[in-house]
Amino acid sequence: MNIYDVSKKAGVSIATVSRVLNGNANVSEKTRERVLSAIKELDYTPNVFARGLGLNTMKAVGIMCTDSSDIYLANAIYYLERELRRFNYNAILCCTGNDAGARKSCMQLLLDKRVDGIILAGSQFICRDAGVDGYDYIIEAARELPIVLVNGRLDGNRDGCRLYSVLCADREAVCSAASQLIEAGRRNIVYLYSGTSYSSLNKLDGFTDAMNQAGLPVRPEYLRQCTRDIAGARGSLEALYSSRMPFDAVIASDDMLAVGAVKFAFAHGIRVPDDLEIIGYNNSVLANCTEPELTSIDNRVELVSTRAVRLLIQVLGGGSAPPLDIVAAELIKRNTTKF
Amino acid sequence: MNIYDVSKKAGVSIATVSRVLNGNANVSEKTRERVLSAIKELDYTPNVFARGLGLNTMKAVGIMCTDSSDIYLANAIYYLERELRRFNYNAILCCTGNDAGARKSCMQLLLDKRVDGIILAGSQFICRDAGVDGYDYIIEAARELPIVLVNGRLDGNRDGCRLYSVLCADREAVCSAASQLIEAGRRNIVYLYSGTSYSSLNKLDGFTDAMNQAGLPVRPEYLRQCTRDIAGARGSLEALYSSRMPFDAVIASDDMLAVGAVKFAFAHGIRVPDDLEIIGYNNSVLANCTEPELTSIDNRVELVSTRAVRLLIQVLGGGSAPPLDIVAAELIKRNTTKF
DNA sequence: TTGTATGCGTTATCAT
DNA sequence: ATGATAACGCATACAA
Numbered sequence: 001m002n003i004y005d006v007s008k009k010a011g012v013s014i015a016t017v018s019r020v021l022n023g024n025a026n027v028s029e030k031t032r033e034r035v036l037s038a039i040k041e042l043d044y045t046p047n048v049f050a051r052g053l054g055l056n057t058m059k060a061v062g063i064m065c066t067d068s069s070d071i072y073l074a075n076a077i078y079y080l081e082r083e084l085r086r087f088n089y090n091a092i093l094c095c096t097g098n099d100a101g102a103r104k105s106c107m108q109l110l111l112d113k114r115v116d117g118i119i120l121a122g123s124q125f126i127c128r129d130a131g132v133d134g135y136d137y138i139i140e141a142a143r144e145l146p147i148v149l150v151n152g153r154l155d156g157n158r159d160g161c162r163l164y165s166v167l168c169a170d171r172e173a174v175c176s177a178a179s180q181l182i183e184a185g186r187r188n189i190v191y192l193y194s195g196t197s198y199s200s201l202n203k204l205d206g207f208t209d210a211m212n213q214a215g216l217p218v219r220p221e222y223l224r225q226c227t228r229d230i231a232g233a234r235g236s237l238e239a240l241y242s243s244r245m246p247f248d249a250v251i252a253s254d255d256m257l258a259v260g261a262v263k264f265a266f267a268h269g270i271r272v273p274d275d276l277e278i279i280g281y282n283n284s285v286l287a288n289c290t291e292p293e294l295t296s297i298d299n300r301v302e303l304v305s306t307r308a309v310r311l312l313i314q315v316l317g318g319g320s321a322p323p324l325d326i327v328a329a330e331l332i333k334r335n336t337t338k339f
Numbered sequence: 340m341n342i343y344d345v346s347k348k349a350g351v352s353i354a355t356v357s358r359v360l361n362g363n364a365n366v367s368e369k370t371r372e373r374v375l376s377a378i379k380e381l382d383y384t385p386n387v388f389a390r391g392l393g394l395n396t397m398k399a400v401g402i403m404c405t406d407s408s409d410i411y412l413a414n415a416i417y418y419l420e421r422e423l424r425r426f427n428y429n430a431i432l433c434c435t436g437n438d439a440g441a442r443k444s445c446m447q448l449l450l451d452k453r454v455d456g457i458i459l460a461g462s463q464f465i466c467r468d469a470g471v472d473g474y475d476y477i478i479e480a481a482r483e484l485p486i487v488l489v490n491g492r493l494d495g496n497r498d499g500c501r502l503y504s505v506l507c508a509d510r511e512a513v514c515s516a517a518s519q520l521i522e523a524g525r526r527n528i529v530y531l532y533s534g535t536s537y538s539s540l541n542k543l544d545g546f547t548d549a550m551n552q553a554g555l556p557v558r559p560e561y562l563r564q565c566t567r568d569i570a571g572a573r574g575s576l577e578a579l580y581s582s583r584m585p586f587d588a589v590i591a592s593d594d595m596l597a598v599g600a601v602k603f604a605f606a607h608g609i610r611v612p613d614d615l616e617i618i619g620y621n622n623s624v625l626a627n628c629t630e631p632e633l634t635s636i637d638n639r640v641e642l643v644s645t646r647a648v649r650l651l652i653q654v655l656g657g658g659s660a661p662p663l664d665i666v667a668a669e670l671i672k673r674n675t676t677k678f
Numbered sequence: 679t680t681g682t683a684t685g686c687g688t689t690a691t692c693a694t
Numbered sequence: 695a696t697g698a699t700a701a702c703g704c705a706t707a708c709a710a
Contacts, residue, residue: 392705
């Protein structure tokens with residue numbers, strides 16, 4: 001079942017069939033209809049490989065992420081795929097984990113597959129310990145096809161590179177949230193985080209911004225890094241607590257960690273939000289699970305993901321796009337804060 | 340940069356290059372090395388389209404699901420993709436939502452893309468309101484390529500179909516859990532569920548099994564269907580509560596609903612697990628978020644997903660496989676139950 | 679062991 | 695408006 005069968009059935013040449021298939025105007029209405037009905041009758045669909053061979057495109061983009069089961073990334077992937085398919089692109093998913101080598105080979109795999117573009121979902125691709133040439137594989141790839149970072153940032157102003165970043169204004173969001181806690185009278189605020197990704201460090205900066213603006217000291221004991229799970233967050237606060245360092249608020253870089261904070265408070269009979277205010281990040285489903293429910297910073301996954309795809313589509317269509325697109329976050333107030 | 344360039348550089352014919360590429364034994368060690376070094380020097384990678392055109396395979400499988408942001412499905416997708424890539428297959432993700440038409444067009448899209456196989460992830464593809472010919476699109480597709488249902492079940496014993504189901508013994512799991520509650524003295528057990536998917540109805544059957552085995556009546560007011568979120572679950576229990584129907588245990592078809600049950604209890608000062616025992620399903624991260632933490636049935640996403648891929652790989656390799664592969668669930672005891 | 683030639687199913691460039 | 699034909703880059707049957 002190929003284009004020849006259709007051309008035979010319709011009594012035209014394969015060129016005409018191809019023209020109909022690709023919406024070429026140079027076809028009379030009569031023949032177009034004849035061809036279309038032949039296509040329908042034979043239930044013909046063009047062979048992607050042959051088409052790809054000629055056009056060098058498969059109408060697919062690669063989505064790379066560290067872990068698609070992470071709640072934030074799972075949402076990002078959902079929105080990315082939905083938007084991509086809206087533009088008739090398929091999504092090829094690649095979970096790389098945190099190993100640098102795996103990332104490179106994943107990227108290479110996608111390049112070899114001749115995808116039309118690549119989306120790097122999640123801030124984990126840009127992190128402190130990447131090293132000087134840690135992003136070379138991205139830069140190089142961006143010379144071959146457009147690459148969009150979702151919630152990560154890498155400068156795309158190098159010549160010959162098509163590298164774009166779409167992200168949320170994390171720093172400003174945390175700064176604003178921290179400022180509100182300070183205004184509400186909190187003085188001993190803990191900042192709880194896990195990774196050293198671009199986004200994570202950015203949030204941390206936002207926290208210190210707020211402290212500086214308020215003229216409050218940023219004490220290193222209150223910047224607490226822990227493993228990325230409930231127990232890690234809780235444990236970190238336990239340690240601080242037993243060392244008798246007072247704290248009256250917690251800002252977490254992820255709802256998961258904020259859940260740990262709620263559990264810590266519960267275990268010690270500390271009242272939330274009266275004695276301890278807690279703010280999470282991502283505004284994920286986890287924020288609705290605790291008691292009281294978490295106030296959380298919404299970093300707009302859907303919006304960011306959608307814009308990332310739109311941007312990519314535009315570039316794939318030969319258009320241009322700004323290398324940086326920043327979306328504002330939104331504080332969703334629930335019951336772990338008083339303001 | 341193609342196979343001709345490599346052959347020129349290595350001073351051999353393209354046939355020899357192809358042989359080296361495909362691990363054909365009929366190449367002398369000397370020429371093989373010469374070719375390999377030429378490949379490396381030119382940084383050559385074969386064109387997937389040309390290769391696909393000849394072999395009619397793209398080393399990719401489609402993963403269809405209703406919603407990749409659902410926690411269970413997100414996990415399934417993660418494990419599926421990981422295992423697929425372990426066997427050098429890429430994953431093309433397609434989220435269909437709940438619309439039947441979208442499912443069919445998604446399936447067609449994947450068929451047109453000439454994927455090597457398709458995995459239908461999640462029980463939502465098989466559901467009560469599918470209608471008599473509701474699965475025809477799956478059956479027909481299975482005539483063209485192997486299809487594996489993850490956590491759904493469709494009979495694959497039709498001739499010419501390669502249709503397989505890998506799933507968890509949900510019915511037995513719920514039956515066992517309910518039986519344990521009954522043994523512990525609970526008499527008024529609520530079964531809380533949301534969908535009418537294969538898996539969902541199966542769990543419901545497991546619940547009635549347990550009641551029947553214990554000689555207890557299955558009262559329809561205690562089989563409560565609600566929307567698939569925390570508020571829905573909570574609301575459903577509120578309704579039951581205000582109608583003064585006593586209940587002392589809840590089994591939920593999903594951790595999300597169980598969270599709603601915990602919240603309901605908290606709101607009314609009902610002690611968990613003393614006055615109300617609660618059991619969730621999926622053993623997801625949500626089970627760790629509540630206070631007390633949820634006892635939950637672990638339906639082994641990782642195992643099921645991994646086995647599904649292994650089965651598919653086997654079939655793709657020309658081997659045969661059982662049409663049905665069932666994995667046992669496991670009850671993870673935490674603090675919303677007393678036993 | 680190696681090379682030649684053909685087929686795979688399109689798209690696109692010419693003619694007509 | 696339509697048709698013939700040359701790419702596209704690989705695998706492979708067959709020849710040497």
